[in-house]
Amino acid sequence: MRDIAASHKLAIKRFAAKNPVFVCVISYTATSEIPGLTVAGANPELVKYTSPADAEFLYYGRCRCIDAVPATPDGKPTPALITRAALQAAGIPLLVVDAGAKVKPSIPCVSFGLEPGRNIANENAMDYHMVVQAFGHGELLGKQLAALSDLVVIGESIPGGTTTALAVLGALGIDARFKVSSSMPENPHSLKNSVVASATKRAGSIITRSPFEAVAAFGDPMMPSVAGIASGALAAGGRVMLAGGTQMSAVVAILKRIGRPLSSLCIGTTTYVAKDPSADLAGLVKAASGQVPVLSCDLHLGESSKPGLQAFAKGFVKEGVGAGGSSIAAMLKLRCRITGEKLLKAIEKEYETSIGTARR
Amino acid sequence: MRDIAASHKLAIKRFAAKNPVFVCVISYTATSEIPGLTVAGANPELVKYTSPADAEFLYYGRCRCIDAVPATPDGKPTPALITRAALQAAGIPLLVVDAGAKVKPSIPCVSFGLEPGRNIANENAMDYHMVVQAFGHGELLGKQLAALSDLVVIGESIPGGTTTALAVLGALGIDARFKVSSSMPENPHSLKNSVVASATKRAGSIITRSPFEAVAAFGDPMMPSVAGIASGALAAGGRVMLAGGTQMSAVVAILKRIGRPLSSLCIGTTTYVAKDPSADLAGLVKAASGQVPVLSCDLHLGESSKPGLQAFAKGFVKEGVGAGGSSIAAMLKLRCRITGEKLLKAIEKEYETSIGTARR
Numbered sequence: 001m002r003d004i005a006a007s008h009k010l011a012i013k014r015f016a017a018k019n020p021v022f023v024c025v026i027s028y029t030a031t032s033e034i035p036g037l038t039v040a041g042a043n044p045e046l047v048k049y050t051s052p053a054d055a056e057f058l059y060y061g062r063c064r065c066i067d068a069v070p071a072t073p074d075g076k077p078t079p080a081l082i083t084r085a086a087l088q089a090a091g092i093p094l095l096v097v098d099a100g101a102k103v104k105p106s107i108p109c110v111s112f113g114l115e116p117g118r119n120i121a122n123e124n125a126m127d128y129h130m131v132v133q134a135f136g137h138g139e140l141l142g143k144q145l146a147a148l149s150d151l152v153v154i155g156e157s158i159p160g161g162t163t164t165a166l167a168v169l170g171a172l173g174i175d176a177r178f179k180v181s182s183s184m185p186e187n188p189h190s191l192k193n194s195v196v197a198s199a200t201k202r203a204g205s206i207i208t209r210s211p212f213e214a215v216a217a218f219g220d221p222m223m224p225s226v227a228g229i230a231s232g233a234l235a236a237g238g239r240v241m242l243a244g245g246t247q248m249s250a251v252v253a254i255l256k257r258i259g260r261p262l263s264s265l266c267i268g269t270t271t272y273v274a275k276d277p278s279a280d281l282a283g284l285v286k287a288a289s290g291q292v293p294v295l296s297c298d299l300h301l302g303e304s305s306k307p308g309l310q311a312f313a314k315g316f317v318k319e320g321v322g323a324g325g326s327s328i329a330a331m332l333k334l335r336c337r338i339t340g341e342k343l344l345k346a347i348e349k350e351y352e353t354s355i356g357t358a359r360r
Numbered sequence: 361m362r363d364i365a366a367s368h369k370l371a372i373k374r375f376a377a378k379n380p381v382f383v384c385v386i387s388y389t390a391t392s393e394i395p396g397l398t399v400a401g402a403n404p405e406l407v408k409y410t411s412p413a414d415a416e417f418l419y420y421g422r423c424r425c426i427d428a429v430p431a432t433p434d435g436k437p438t439p440a441l442i443t444r445a446a447l448q449a450a451g452i453p454l455l456v457v458d459a460g461a462k463v464k465p466s467i468p469c470v471s472f473g474l475e476p477g478r479n480i481a482n483e484n485a486m487d488y489h490m491v492v493q494a495f496g497h498g499e500l501l502g503k504q505l506a507a508l509s510d511l512v513v514i515g516e517s518i519p520g521g522t523t524t525a526l527a528v529l530g531a532l533g534i535d536a537r538f539k540v541s542s543s544m545p546e547n548p549h550s551l552k553n554s555v556v557a558s559a560t561k562r563a564g565s566i567i568t569r570s571p572f573e574a575v576a577a578f579g580d581p582m583m584p585s586v587a588g589i590a591s592g593a594l595a596a597g598g599r600v601m602l603a604g605g606t607q608m609s610a611v612v613a614i615l616k617r618i619g620r621p622l623s624s625l626c627i628g629t630t631t632y633v634a635k636d637p638s639a640d641l642a643g644l645v646k647a648a649s650g651q652v653p654v655l656s657c658d659l660h661l662g663e664s665s666k667p668g669l670q671a672f673a674k675g676f677v678k679e680g681v682g683a684g685g686s687s688i689a690a691m692l693k694l695r696c697r698i699t700g701e702k703l704l705k706a707i708e709k710e711y712e713t714s715i716g717t718a719r720r
Contacts, residue, residue, distance in 0.1 A: 021508060059500055093507035097468075104473065108457075108497040111471045113464065137468040140419055147453035148381060148508040 003300075003340035004328055005271070007282055008293035012332075015239060015266050015295065017151030020329040022087055022243075023095045023141075023229060024058060024322055025156045026051035026109075027222035028102040029117035029125065032160025036191050039072040039183050040159035040320070046070075051157040052105035054080040054321045055096045058087070061354055064106040069354050072183065076316045077308050079323035081354060082299065083155065085346040086323070089338060090330035092153075097141070097229070099134060100221030112137040117220035120167055120199040128216045131224045135212070138228020145229070146238025153268065153329045154229055155243040155322015158222045165250040167196040167218035172253045173207050174287045180246040181279035185315030189278070211257040219250070227254045230265065239264040241295070243325020245273035245318065249284035256289040267294045268325030272301075272318040297328045299347070300340045306351050363660075363700035364688055365631070367642055368653035372692075375599060375626050375655065377511030380689040382447055382603075383455045383501075383589060384418060384682060385516045386411035386469075387582035388462040389477035389485065392520025396551050399432040399543050400519035400680070406430075411517040412465035414440040414681045415456045418447070421714055424466040429714050432543065436676045437668050439683035441714060442659065443515065445706040446683070449698060450690035452513075457501070457589070459494060460581030472497040477580035480527055480559040488576045491584045495572070498588020505589070506598025513628065513689045514589055515603035515682015518582045525610040527556040527578035532571060532613045534647045540606040541639035545675030549638070571617040579610070587614045590625065599624040601655070603685020605633035605678065609644035616649040627654045628685030632661075632678040657688045659707070660700045666711050 006012050032038050032047050041047035046066065053063040053070045057080045063069060070078040087094055096107060100114035112134050117125045126134075145152045162180040169176035177196075178189050196218070203217040215223050230240045230251065242248040248267050255262060267285055274281055274296035285294055302313035312318060331338055366372050392398045392407050401407035406426065413423040413430045417440045423429060430438040447454055456467060460474035472494050477485045486494075505512045522540040529536040537556075538549050556578070563577040575583050590600045590611065602608040608627050615622060627645055634641055634656035645654055662673035672678060691698055 019508065091507060093504040095470075095504060098471070106473070106493075108470050108472055108501040110468050111458070112468055113466070133466075141468040144453040144455060147451060148379065 001331060003298045004295055004331060006293050006295045011266060011293035011295060015151060015241060015332065017329065017332050019149050020151040020153050020333055021093050021145055021149035022153045022155065022322060022326050022329065023097060024055055025097045025099050025154060025222050025225050026055050026101045027099040027158040027220060029158060029160050029164055029220035030119040031163055033119060034121065034195060036188055037163055038159045042071050042073055047159045048102040050159050051101050052103045054078055054157040055105040056107055058084050058094055059107045065103055072316065075308065076311045078321060079317055079319060080321040081350050082323035082347050083321045083326045085350040086326040086330040086343060089343060089346045090333045092329055092333065097225060099225035110141060112225055114221045120164060120218050121195050124203065124217050125164065125219050126216050126221060128212065131212045131216045134221055134224035135228035138225045139232035142229040142232025143236040146233040146236035151239050151241060151329065152233040153241045153243050153322060153325050154226050155325055156222050156226060156247065157321045158220055161220060161222060161247045163192045163195055164218060164220040165247040166192055167199050168214050168223065168250045169253060169284065170196060171207060171214035171218050172211060172257060174253060176284055179280040179284050181273050181276045181281065181318060183317050187278035211254040223250055223254060227251050230255060231260050234260055234264055241266050241268040241325050241329065243268045243322035245269050246279055246281050246284055249288050252285055252292050253288035262289050262291050265292050267292060268328040269294065269296050270319045270324035271296045271298045272312055276318065295328050297324055297331065298340050299327060300344045304344060304348060306348055309347065309351060361691060363658045364655055364691060366653050366655045371626060371653035371655060375511060375601060375692065377689065377692050379509050380511040380513050380693055381453050381505055381509035382513045382515065382682060382686050382689065383457060384415055385457045385459050385514060385582055385585050386415050386461045387459040387518040387580060389518060389520050389524055389580035390479040391523055393479060394481065394555060396548055397523055398519045402431050402433055407519045408462040410519050411461050412463045414438055414517040415465040416467055418444050418454055419467045425463055432676065435668065436671045439677055439680040441710050442683035442707050443681045443686045445710040446686040446690040446703060449703060449706045450693045452689055452693065457585060459585035470501060472585055474581045480524060480578050481555050484563065484577050485524065485579050486576050486581060488572065491572045491576045494581055494584035495588035498585045499592035502589040502592025503596045506593040506596035511599050511601060511689065512593040513601045513603050513682060513685050514586050515685055516582050516586060516607065517681045518580055521580060521582060521607045523552045523555055524578060524580040525607040526552055527559050528574050528583065528610045529613060529644065530556060531574035531578050532617060534613060536644055539640040539644050541633050541636045541641065541678060543677050547638035571614040583610055583614060587611050590615060591620050594620055594624055601626050601628040601685050601689065603628045603682030605629050606639055606641050606644055609641065609648050612645055612652050613648035622649050622651050625652050627652060628688040629654065629656050630679045630684035631656045631658045632672055636678065655688050657684055657691065658700050659687060660704045664704060664708060666708055669707065669711060
C-alpha cells in the first residue's frame with residue numbers, strides 16, 4: 001500500500017482492518033520535569049497539561065484545560081492534529097484512557113485509577129501494586145475492545161516517556177542508549193543517559209527481575225497500561241497496533257518478557273521516527289522481539305504549506321498521540337481511498353481550524 | 361422469538377443485533393438514604409457500595425469493594441448475576457460508566473467527572489452545569505460506541521432511582537404516581553409520592569421548564585448520562601436499547617423533550633417489571649413517547665431450584681444492572697441458540713459460583 005512501509009513481508013496485509021478502534025492512553029511522569037528532557041509543552045509549567053489537552057483536542061478539535069493547542073516552546077503544534085484528522089477521515093472511533101494523568105481532561109475518560117508517575121532519578125516510578133493494577137485494568141479493557149474491533153490501535157501521550165523507556169529497556173537487558181527518539185532535532189541523549197544512570201544507581205540494577213518490577217522502578221504508568229490493553233486484546237484473539245515511537249519498544253519488551261504470543265502485534269509509526277537518524281526504532285523493536293513488525297507511514301508533511309507541519313519532517317515532534325498509527329489505520333480502513341497526500345490535506349485543514357480556534 | 365415479547369409489531373426484528381455492546385452506568389442519589397425507599401443494599405450503610413460492587417461483579421464474578429455479592433437485607437442477590445451470565449453466554453463486550461458513583465469500583469471505568477446526586481427532598485439533585493456535562497460526555501461516548509456496535513444496550517445501577525424517575529416524570533408533565541416499579545413486592549408508593557411532594561414544594565413546579573432543569577432539580581446523575589449516551593449513539597445512526605425498568609421511561613421522556621428522533625430506540629426489561637401489577641411501565645413509556653417499544657424477556661426464574669432466584673419471579677428485585685436488556689441482547693445475538701431456559705442454567709451456575717465465592 002502506497003505511503004506505508006513495513007519491516008516484515010506481508011505485514012501490511014496481516015494488519016488490514018475493517019473496523020479499527022483507536023485508544024489514546026494519557027499519562028504523566030515527573031521525570032519530564034527534569035530541565036531539557038522534553039519539549040512537550042510550551043513551558044515547564046504547562047507540561048502537565050499536554051496529555052489532557054491532547055485528549056481534549058482529539059474529541060473537540062480544541063482544548064479546554066488550556067487556552068491553546070499544545071505546542072513546543074517555539075510553537076510546533078501537537079501531533080494530535082494528525083491523529084484527529086486521520087480518525088475523522090476514516091470514521092475511526094476513539095477512547096481515551098487516563099493512566100495517571102496529572103490534570104484530568106474534560107472528556108469521558110476510562111480511568112485506571114492510577115497516580116502520576118514519579119521522577120525515576122529520585123525515587124521509584126510507581127508502587128508495584130499500581131503496576132499490577134494498571135496491567136490488570138488494561139487487560140479487562142483490551143478484552144472488551146477486541147470483541148468490538150478487528151484492530152486495537154493504542155497511542156500514548158506522556159511527556160518524558162522516551163527516558164523512562166530507555167531506563168526500562170536497560171533494566172530488561174536491552175541497551176537503548178543513543179537509540180531512543182526525541183521530539184527535538186538535537187536528541188538530548190547524554191542527559192537521558194545520565195538520568196537513567198542516576199536511577200540505576202538509586203535502585204540498583206534489576207536486569208534479572210520481572211518486567212513489572214522494572215516498570216515500578218524505572219518506568220511510568222503508561223507502559224503497564226498499554227501493555228495490559230494489548231495483552232487483553234491479544235488474549236481475546238484480537239490484533240493490536242502499538243501506535244508510537246521508541247517508547248513502544250519498551251511495551252513490546254514487557255509483553256515478550258511475560259510470555260505473551262506476539263504474532264498479532266505490530267508497531268505503527270511515522271517515517272519521521274522510523275527514519276530518525278538520531279534513534280534506532282527498528283533495532284530496539286528487534287531486540288525486544290524479532291517477531292513484531294514496524295509499519296511506518298509517510299505523511300508528506302515536508303510538502304505542506306504550513307511551517308508548523310513542515311517542522312515535523314525536519315525532526316521536530318515527529319510522532320505522538322498515536323499520529324502515525326492512526327494514519328496507518330485510516331489508510332488500511334479506507335484502502336486505496338486515502339493516500340498520504342489526501343490525508344495531508346485533511347491535516348492542513350485541521351491545522352487551519354485549530355490554530356484559528358486557539359487564537360480566538 | 362421465544363421468551364421475548366414486544367409492545368410493538370416487528371420490534372424484535374428491528375432490534376436484532378450481531379455485535380451488541382453493553383454499557384452499565386453506575387451512579388448514586390442521596391435520595392436513596394431516605395429510610396424505606398430502597399432495598400438495594402443489605403443495610404443502609406451498604407447502599408453506596410451497591411453500584412460499584414455490581415460493576416465489579418460484572419467484570420470479575422465477585423466483588424472487591426465489599427466482601428459479599430450485593431443483596432437485599434433478606435439476602436436476595438443482585439440482578440448483576442443475570443447480566444453477567446447473559447453477557448458471558450453471548451460474548452457481549454462490556455463497558456462501565458461512573459456517573460457519580462459514591463464509591464469507585466476497582467475496574468477500568470469511563471468517568472464522566474460527576475458528583476453523586478443529592479437528596480431531592482432537601483436540595484437540588486445536581487448543579488445544572490453538571491447535567492449538561494453528563495449529557496455532553498454521554499453524547500461523545502455514545503457516538504464512539506455506535507461506530508463499534510450495531511446495538512448499544514445501556515443498563516444502570518443506582519439505588520433509589522425510581523423515586524427520582526417519578527419526580528422527573530412529574531416535572532415533565534407525566535403523572536407517574538403509583539406507576540413506577542420497586543425492588544420490593546410491597547411497592548412503597550406513598551413514601552415515594554411524599555418524597556416527590558416534598559421536593560416539588562421545595563423547588564416549585566417546573567413542568568414547563570427544560571428537561572435538563574427537571575433533572576437538576578429532581579433527578580439523578582444516571583439520567584442525563586444515559587440520555588446522553590443514547591442521544592450520541594442515535595445521532596450517529598446507531599440503535600439503542602435502554603436496559604431497565606420504569607426509570608428508563610424518564611430517560612425516554614428527556615430524549616423526547618429535547619427533540620431526538622426515537623425510531624431506533626427501545627426499552628429492554630424483564631417480564632417481572634413489564635408485568636409488575638404494582639407499576640405500569642408500558643403506560644409510562646407510552647406517555648413519554650408512543651414510538652418506543654418495550655421488549656421484555658421471560659427468564660423462567662420461577663422454575664429455578666435456587667430460592668434466591670425464585671424470589672425475582674415473586675416480586676423481589678425484578679430487574680436492575682440491565683439484567684433484562686442484556687438477556688434480550690444475548691438472545692438476539694445468538695438467535696435460536698439460547699432460550700430463556702438455557703440462560704436460566706447459566707444464571708444458576710453463576711449463582712452457585714458467586715454465592716460460593718462470597719462465602720469463602
